[in-house]
Amino acid sequence: MIVIGAGIIGLLTALRLKQQGVDVSILEKGKVASEASWAGAGILCPIHPWLYPDSFSELVNASLDLYPDLQSELDAETGHDIQRIQSGLLIPCFAEDKVHHQAAATRWSEKFGWDMQRLNPEQALAVEPTLSPNVDEALLWPDVYQVRNPELLTAVLLYLQTLDVPIIEGSEVVKLLEDKQGQIIGVLTAAGKTYDADAVLLAAGSWSQTLAAQSGFSLEVQPVKGQIVLLKTKPNTLKHIIKHDDAYFVPRRDGRILVGASMENVGFERGNTKEVFNELMAATRRLMPGLNDAEVEHQWMGFRPGSADGLPFLGEVESKPGLWIATGHYRNGVALAPITAKLMADWMLGVQPTLKMEDFSPNRNVQDSQQIGYPKA
Ligand SMILES: Cc1cc2nc3c(=O)[nH]c(=O)nc-3n(C[C@H](O)[C@H](O)[C@H](O)COP(=O)(O)OP(=O)(O)OC[C@H]3O[C@@H](n4cnc5c(N)ncnc54)[C@H](O)[C@@H]3O)c2cc1C
Incomplete structure (x- = not known):
């Protein structure tokens, strides 16, 4: 499998896939862990969660429940302290x-x-x-806890290294490759290299829309x-x-x-x-x-x-079997990373999520929200 994007979403999902025995590689157009996931404040609670639909709060709670084990696991496997602290x-x-x-x-x-x-x-x-x-x-x-983003990313990267997960920097994916039936079969990079894959996860953060559009489907991420x-x-x-x-x-x-x-x-x-x-x-x-x-x-x-409705896009694209999306986490990607990684890895391997996912479907009809969606120009 191929993961596009080495931010916290792509890295942690690749880690969960690898732990289940998947041969997974991460392609990153620039340097690993250097965009939103590095820059964020690491508050482990959404800003004004009461403005969101209930399904979002359930996703958040499920994700935050996974953080203590993630912290212990990263500590045990890498010895790196992610500085997750209960500051309130x-x-x-x-x-x-x-x-x-x-x-x-x-x-x-x-x-x-x-x-x-x-x-x-x-x-x-x-x-x-x-x-x-x-x-x-x-x-x-x-x-309420916080985590120090660069430390979280360092720990995840160290763990991926010990698991021998290839992370290929300077490798911009410019096209998703599909067969005649529309099934995804790999990706093409700007350097003209192709990578075969039976499934691809698009976790390209703010750049996801460009790649989706180039491949003929709409994914409103700004x-x-x-x-x-x-x-x-x-x-x-x-x-x-x-x-x-x-x-x-x-x-x-x-x-x-x-x-x-x-x-x-x-x-x-x-x-x-x-x-x-x-x-x-x-x-x-x-x-x-x-x-x-x-x-x-x-x-x-x-x-x-x-995203225009403030919610992430999680799931498989209906029109392109084999293309999975985990992006649009907007202001909450660090808080939501553990559950995103777990449920995407399971789902890509055939295990349906137990949480209600309709509100996060990449195939949904996105409704603009002035309160929690991205600001209009
Ligand atoms: C200032 C700020 C404060 C924030 N505060 C918080 C907070 O307190 N709590 C919280 O939970 N969240 C917060 N966030 C949000 C959170 O940081 C993001 O939601 C999260 O980091 C998104 O992770 P990502 O992996 O999707 O994206 P990114 O970290 O942006 O990673 C995407 C990666 O994909 C790569 N890429 C893009 N296109 C391609 C391509 N075609 N081929 C290959 N690679 C590609 C990019 O180079 C990038 O490395 C904050 C964000 C910012 C900017």
């Missing part, structure tokens, strides 16, 4: 907020079994003294650029992930804090901009004045593979 997530609420999430967040947490606590301003400032004293209330989910600013502080300056509609803050164990992230519909335009930097810093001063003195250490960006 806190949403501060202010009178001037455009959207007030309290009621929907409370309902969602009860329905999907998440412990949520409502903190008054004194309690909020006691747990996070860097917060603005203007905070009205805060919603705290103590059971890049949504996200810029991040990295602050350097002392460890424990911030303890929880802080999430607000204007910015989020993710404290790493070593004291570094990610401030993110923009949501830009600018195609594949790379690089960080002064405008977004200023917006993120203004949000930091407003929401988290206790971080005003933090040193800005670095900036980066990545392209989230966005």
Whole structure:
């Protein structure tokens, strides 16, 4: 089998396939693990999950349930620490907020079994003294974890190496090859090399649409650029992930804090901009004045593979037997990677998922969602 794309989705699915005895190779157009999966913030919980259909929350919960075992497995097999830590997530609420999430967040947490606590301003400032004293209330989910993306990717890559899974960099797939009946039989790369395969998994992140279109089917995935600013502080300056509609803050164990992230519909335009930097810093001063003195250490960006309804595409393409899709994970690909990898590998080997997958079908009629779909230009 061939996997197209060496992001977290392609890498982890290839790992699960190999563990079941499949001869699998990964083709990567650039460098492994260097796009969205490297750039992301690693929050292991969707942003505002109550805006999504229930099927999505079920997928998320199933994925997060797999993380403890994945962490132990990667640790045992590679000795590499993915820095998955229970930092908890806190949403501060202010009178001037455009959207007030309290009621929907409370309902969602009860329905999907998440412990949520409502903190008054004194309690909020006691747990996070860097917060603005203007905070009205805060919603705290103590059971939210984070992972450090480059460490997760390093561990998965090390494990793939020990299993001898070929990862061929600088190998852009430009065409899916099929026989007269439309059955997928391999791929063609930009260098003119062909690879035979009885099944192909398209896990090419934001670039998936181009490849799908070249092969004559429609897969609406668009890049949504996200810029991040990295602050350097002392460890424990911030303890929880802080999430607000204007910015989020993710404290790493070593004291570094990610401030993110923009949501830009600018195609594949790379690089960080002064405008977004200023917006993120203004949000930091407003929401988290206790971080005003933090040193800005670095900036980066990545392209989230966005879908119009905010949901991933998972499954086989009806019109092209043998072509499997796992992409469009948008803002949640790291959270959803363990379940994606498990169910795609099983499914490609003939085991039907037990979760309801209709909402994620690559053959679905995608409905635009203003709230959770990619931003319109
Ligand atoms: C700023 C930012 C913050 C984020 N924060 C979070 C978060 O906190 N939590 C969370 O769960 N998710 C988060 N995400 C989203 C998450 O990172 C993505 O959903 C996830 O990484 C997608 O993984 P992927 O493997 O599909 O894509 P990618 O990591 O983009 O990998 C796709 C790979 O396919 C390769 N490729 C493309 N076309 C071809 C081709 N034709 N041939 C061969 N190879 C090809 C690319 O070069 C790339 O390496 C964030 C993303 C960004 C950018």
